[in-house]
Amino acid sequence: MRQAGTARILGRATTGLRQMRIAVINDYHGLAQQAVDWQDLAAAHVLDFHGRVADADAAALLAEAEIIVTAREETRFDAALLARLPRLKLLVTHGMSNAALDLPALAARGVTVCGTALGYPMATVELAWGLVLGLVKHIAAEDRTIREGGWGAALGRGLTGRRLGLLGLGQLGEGMARVGLAFGMQVVAWSENLTAERCAACGVQLVGREALFGASDVISIHMRMSPRTRGLVGAAEIAAMRPDALLINTSRGPIVEEAALVAALREGRIGGAGLDVFSQEPLPADHPLRSLPNTLLTSHIGGRTQENFRVRYRESHEAVAAWLAGRPVRVLS
The missing domain is CATH 3.40.50.720 (NAD(P)-binding Rossmann-like Domain)
Structure with missing residues (x-):
């Protein structure tokens, strides 16, 4: 099992595109990078892959992120945390609902929230x-x-x-x-x-x-x-x-x-x-x-299978790419 930690892929800024920082968090099994080739995003942006992100560490780790992809209900995005994430513009969550997301607070800050399929329920x-x-x-x-x-x-x-x-x-x-x-x-x-x-x-x-x-x-x-x-x-x-x-x-x-x-x-x-x-x-x-x-x-693993996570990371990648192109998909807020 991959240990919690941080792996960084530094993208090369492409002429005409503004570089953005994208954080994929709570990927403590390392499946995000196995399931999807993120290099098309890394060509123009900075990608950070984090293991488990505790609530106490979230503000410091994610302060520079403009796009965050989070596994379901692993990190609580409430009004207090959002106030410390001034750059955040897009939040992608596994699934089409997430009790850890304060959707009204996200909407008030103008953050787009997108979801993914559950995969195999x-x-x-x-x-x-x-x-x-x-x-x-x-x-x-x-x-x-x-x-x-x-x-x-x-x-x-x-x-x-x-x-x-x-x-x-x-x-x-x-x-x-x-x-x-x-x-x-x-x-x-x-x-x-x-x-x-x-x-x-x-x-x-x-x-x-x-x-x-x-x-x-x-x-x-x-x-x-x-x-x-x-x-x-x-x-x-x-x-x-x-x-x-x-x-x-x-x-x-x-x-x-x-x-x-x-x-x-x-x-x-x-x-x-x-x-x-x-x-x-x-x-x-x-x-x-x-x-x-x-x-x-067990540790909230009901829907957390390798097959389901691969589906969710593929759709997370799709959601980020679609938002960057100005055509967000599966919008929750």
Whole structure:
């Protein structure tokens, strides 16, 4: 894995074109330069490639940048940071939404914001099922025990005949349902505006919110982050879960009240949690979730596959080139 750092390509100014500084940030796997030949831009501009850019370092690293390409939700572009980026004119983000971008503040400063395709959205479904299987089969504990010289750490459970409860039945929820049905699970779903017709089309049973939390063996969240969904899974919902039930979140951290979840996990009131997203990312080193044995944690990698990043960097390059030509594409703000 490529370590975080900075690699600089100094472009040669082309007659008639004003040289601009372009920063590609949070490329800590080095895929930006593998996926795209940036040399057509480097002919007239200065290209900087940075590893992970922490919020505290962003202003100093990016003060001279007029164009920034950022991976999704890695660096927070709020009004305070934007005030320290006086040269910024174009911001390109992976995907077509990014909770780390203050779009009104960007618009107020006259910064154009463009997005990219997500690529292969089922990657998130793949990870969600990885978390489910990792928890029910105790894969991490089994691996660790064998490496330490032991054998037979725990007795796992099966999924056939169990109930999968889906919060949300959009594209990703439907993908989860197909796999659950293939495992022989009973699949139920709820969201505020979900219809029986939509559920029937997916082979899923529509249930009430209380029934979903109270009777599901596995609950998986597949909703967009919004004021309506913030804190949707709170203390009452977690308290309603069965003592051996699992909660899976590959959507957004603030959908779950983290303190309530930590308390339930610590007290053994639910079976476990598989989490790819958190209220604060990266997860602080002293966060209690890091030390709870009934969790399986990943670092917001649901949609972050090599295939997806290659698509996103190709479209990021396209967005920069289009803006430089005066024809911006996939404009968000």
